Each structure stands twice: as structure tokens, then as C-alpha cells.
Amino acid sequence: MEERDRSHEAEATRPGLRGQEAARADAQRSVTESQRREAGGRLATLIDSGDYDYTRPRRGEVREGVILSIGENDMVVDVGAKRDGIVPPKDLELVDEEYVDSLQLGDHIPVVVLKTWGRRDGILVSLNKGLQQQDWLRARDLLDGGQVVEAEVTDVNRGGVIVSFGRLRGFVPNSHLSSVPPGLRGRRLRTAKSALVGQSLSLAVIEVNQRRRRLVMSERAARRRERQRLLQELAEGQVRTGIVRNLVDFGAFVDLGGLDGLIHISELDWSHVTHPSEVLNVGDEVEVYVLDVDRERRRVGLSRKRMLPDPWDRVTERLREGDVVQGTVTNVASFGAFVDIGEGVEGLVHISEVAGGEAGLTDLQPGSPVTVRVLNVDAEQERIALSLQEVGAPLEATSVTEGSV
Known part of the structure; x- marks a missing residue:
């Protein structure tokens, strides 16, 4: 016992782990032997009295440890x-x-019991396995809760990509990757997967088997869950920010974070838009209003x-x-022509206000510049009546305004 006491005293004078300065090591000394003997005595008393629910450590058991000392080579x-770990x-x-x-004396850490006997009559425990156990429990919670987590791609293999999940390695099969275009094979597939290394993916845990050390994740499942979550959260009148994913003749598709919404061409701008590319580009960030x-x-x-x-409004x-x-x-249209007068x-222009009636209407083509007279402005109903017939009449006190052509 004296030899053990001397070894602890000697260790208390060594510098901190991995080159920590002596000042920090001195400040973080282990509890004194008298304190530990006192604590041990209290523990023995509690055990003997039956007021303490004591269970012997078992190999493979996960326990919460309280740091008593940090030495140069161990902890x-x-x-x-009854014995320290x-x-x-x-x-x-x-x-x-x-x-x-970052660890300090008194910190609580997870450890796994490796051996119930060890050097200096202590219990051999593993901090690394204890931390891994926390990651396994977190993975199980994510699986049970159906939650989505971010993980960085660290490597690729023939079957998929490897991601970092705490102190564990997760696997995302090729069939569960959304970031890789479908249909790729061979070298093109491997090139596409290699481009993901260093990137963070949104993933769902789909299999946890700690005994076989299998942690399987899915990007496709994560996107499905995100779509479902967004569908439940979205409501008419909300304002969201998204990324333009695709442009088509009838509008623009915007990724809202796992769910695509459509901006119809009529909702792109107050001005007339012939094609969405006139106001948006793929990859643009855009603020949108949720209509339905x-x-x-x-x-x-x-x-x-x-x-x-x-x-x-003006x-x-x-x-x-x-x-x-x-x-x-x-x-x-058969009843007249619509004219963009700017902003x-x-x-x-109703057909009755077109010189020549139907014959004059057929001469008008989309894109043709025209000069029109304002007959009536109804801002509340958002209607403006125009005329092509009266343009040549004396203007007197009226003004001439140029619109955007």
C-alpha cells in the first residue's frame, strides 16, 4: 500500500498529459490520499449499512467516471x-x-470496464470505448426518433461513401445517395462520389448494429423526412428563402430545404415575363411568399x-x-389587346378602342411597341382602360409618359 501511495505522490508531481505546462498540472492535482481514504471509508460504511446500492464492475459495462487525477501517461x-479505474x-x-x-479534475466521463483487475490494483477502463458508446446511443436515438443529422464524407468505396459520426464511421450505400446523379456507373460514379469528400450531408440513420459495428445511413431517407417535416410546417402567408433548382417554360422550381415549390411564371414579377430566365438563374437564392x-x-x-x-400602390x-x-x-385576345405600360x-385596349376593330386587332402582335391613351385607372381593381383610337386627339393639358418597352 505504501508503494502505491508513493507512486500516486510521484505521479502528482509530473507535468500534465501530452506536454501540458507544469502550472496547469500543479493546479489539477489529484485529491489527497487522506481525502481518498476518507471517501473509501465512507463508501465501506455505506456498503456495510446496506444504504448503498453497490454493484461490482463487470467487463464490458459502461460506467460514469469522475476524474481523480490526470497523469503524464494515464488517468x-x-x-x-472499491478500486479506482x-x-x-x-x-x-x-x-x-x-x-x-480540455478535461479537468472532477469532470464526469463515460468509461467501459475492460478488466476488473489491473496494474496498481485498479480497474482497467477505456475512455475511448466509453465515448464510442455515447455515439452508439446517439445513433440509436436518431434511429428511434427519425431525426436527421449532418455528417461529413471522409472516404468512398465501391458500395458507397464513408461518413464521420462522432467517433464512429457511418456508411451510406450508393442507392441511398441523393447527391449523386442517378444512372451513373463505373468511373463516372466513383468520380461523383469522390467529389463529396469533405462535404457535409444531411442523413437519416436506418440501421444500428453495435455488435457487428454497423452504422448505415441514408441521404434519400433524410430528404423524405425533411420533405414531410416541411409539408407540416409550411402555411399560406409564410415567407421562406430557397434556392432556384430548375427553370421551365411555366415557372421556376425552388428548393426550400428538401422540398421543392413552384413559382408560376405569373408570380415571378409584376412586369410581364416571357421566360423565367429573364428574372432568375439556377442557383439563385430567392425570397418567396407561400401562396398555397x-x-x-x-x-x-x-x-x-x-x-x-x-x-x-402608386x-x-x-x-x-x-x-x-x-x-x-x-x-x-378576341376582345382586345393587353399592353405593358411599365413598372x-x-x-x-378593348377591341372597341382599336382603329379598324377586328381588322386592326389582327395587326397587333405580342412584342409590338404602341402608343396608347389612358381612359380610366381603377387601382383598387387593378384595371386600366387604354385606347389606340384617341392617340391622335389634341392633348391640351394632358402629359406624355414613357413606359418600359
């Missing part, structure tokens, strides 16, 4: 047993240095123009009855 922890040097080398250097959510069909309607100033300041303005024909405002 001593109280594991609630010893974390050997080789085990500490497996734990990242930053974590070890169809959870059964998993469709979300979005608007970009609702996030822009409404030109109708149309009466800009236009008055009798004004002559320049515009562009945007559409021709996102369109007016209607």
Missing part, C-alpha cells in the same frame, strides 16, 4: 467501486488530443412578386386619365 477515475496510455492515444486536454400548400399532392405554390413592391400617382404613354403589346402594370 485515474472513480467508477463507484485506470485509463491506460494506449487508450488515451485513441482519443482526440483537444478533448483530452397541398399536403396530399405534396405541392407548394410560391410567389416572388409578392415580395416586391406592388406597382399598383399607379394613381404615375398615371392619370388622358395621359399618353408608350407600351408593349403582351397578349392579344409591372398592364392595361387593356
Whole structure:
């Protein structure tokens, strides 16, 4: 016992683990032998009295340890047993240095019992396995709770990619990767997977088998869960930020974070838009207004123009009855022609206000520049009546305004 006491006293004078300065080592000395004997005496008394629920440590058991001392080569922890737990040097080398250097006397750490006997009559325990056990428990919680976690891709193999999950390695099979375009084979597939190394993926845990050390994860399952979560969270009137994923003739698809919504071409801008590429590019970040959510069909309607100033709010300041303005024909119908007169405002030239009636209407084509007279402005109903017939009439006190062509 005296030899053991001397070894502890000698260890208390050594510098901290992995080159920590002597000042820190001195400040973090182990509890004194008298304190430990006193604690041991109290423990023995409790055990003898039956008031303490004592269980002998078993190999493979996970216990919470309290750090008693930090030596140059090992660590001593109280594991609630008659003897202290010893974390050997080789085990500490497996734990990242930053974590070890952050430990202080009195800290609670998870350890796994390796042997119930060991050097200096202590119990041999593993901090590395204890930390891994925490990661296994976290993986199990994620599996049971259906939650999504971020993990960095560290390597690739023929079957998929390897990701870092705490102190464990997770595996994402090829069939569960969403970041890799479907249909790739051979070298093209491996190149696409290699490009993911260093990137963080949103993943769902789909299998946990600690005995076989299998941790399988899925990017596709994570995206499905994120879509479902978003569908439940989204509501009409919300404002969201997304990334433009695709442009089509009828609008733009925007990724809201796992769920795509559609901005119809009519909701892209207050001005007339012929194609979405006139106002957006793939990859653009865009702020959108949620118009409607169809959870059964998993469709979300979005608007970009609702996030822009409404030109109708100031149309009466800009236009008055009798004004002559320049515009562009945007559409021709059987009853008349629609004309863009600038700043996102369109007016209607009824067929009765077209010189020549139907014959004159057929001469108008989308994109044609025209000069029109303002007949009426109804800002509340967002309607403007225009005329092509009266443009040549005397202007008198009226003004001429140029619109965007």
C-alpha cells in the first residue's frame, strides 16, 4: 500500500498529459490520499449499512467516471467501486488530443470496464470505448426518433461513401445517395462520389448494429423526412428563402430545404415575363411568399412578386386619365389587346378602342411597341382602360409618359 501511495505522490508531481505546462498540472492535482481514504471509508460504511446500492464492475459495462487525477501517461477515475479505474496510455492515444486536454479534475466521463483487475490494483477502463458508446446511443436515438443529422464524407468505396459520426464511421450505400446523379456507373460514379469528400450531408440513420459495428445511413431517407417535416410546417402567408433548382417554360422550381415549390411564371414579377430566365438563374437564392400548400399532392405554390413592391400602390400617382404613354403589346385576345405600360402594370385596349376593330386587332402582335391613351385607372381593381383610337386627339393639358418597352 505504501508503494502505491508513493507512486500516486510521484505521479502528482509530473507535468500534465501530452506536454501540458507544469502550472496547469500543479493546479489539477489529484485529491489527497487522506481525502481518498476518507471517501473509501465512507463508501465501506455505506456498503456495510446496506444504504448503498453497490454493484461490482463487470467487463464490458459502461460506467460514469469522475476524474481523480490526470497523469503524464494515464488517468485515474472513480467508477463507484472499491478500486479506482485506470485509463491506460494506449487508450488515451485513441482519443482526440483537444478533448483530452480540455478535461479537468472532477469532470464526469463515460468509461467501459475492460478488466476488473489491473496494474496498481485498479480497474482497467477505456475512455475511448466509453465515448464510442455515447455515439452508439446517439445513433440509436436518431434511429428511434427519425431525426436527421449532418455528417461529413471522409472516404468512398465501391458500395458507397464513408461518413464521420462522432467517433464512429457511418456508411451510406450508393442507392441511398441523393447527391449523386442517378444512372451513373463505373468511373463516372466513383468520380461523383469522390467529389463529396469533405462535404457535409444531411442523413437519416436506418440501421444500428453495435455488435457487428454497423452504422448505415441514408441521404434519400433524410430528404423524405425533411420533405414531410416541411409539408407540416409550411402555411399560406409564410415567407421562406430557397434556392432556384430548375427553370421551365411555366415557372421556376425552388428548393426550400428538401422540398421543392413552384413559382408560376405569373408570380415571378409584376412586369410581364416571357421566360423565367429573364428574372432568375439556377442557383439563385430567392425570397418567396407561400401562396398555397397541398399536403396530399405534396405541392407548394410560391410567389416572388409578392415580395416586391406592388406597382399598383402608386399607379394613381404615375398615371392619370388622358395621359399618353408608350407600351408593349403582351397578349392579344378576341376582345382586345393587353399592353405593358411599365413598372409591372398592364392595361387593356378593348377591341372597341382599336382603329379598324377586328381588322386592326389582327395587326397587333405580342412584342409590338404602341402608343396608347389612358381612359380610366381603377387601382383598387387593378384595371386600366387604354385606347389606340384617341392617340391622335389634341392633348391640351394632358402629359406624355414613357413606359418600359
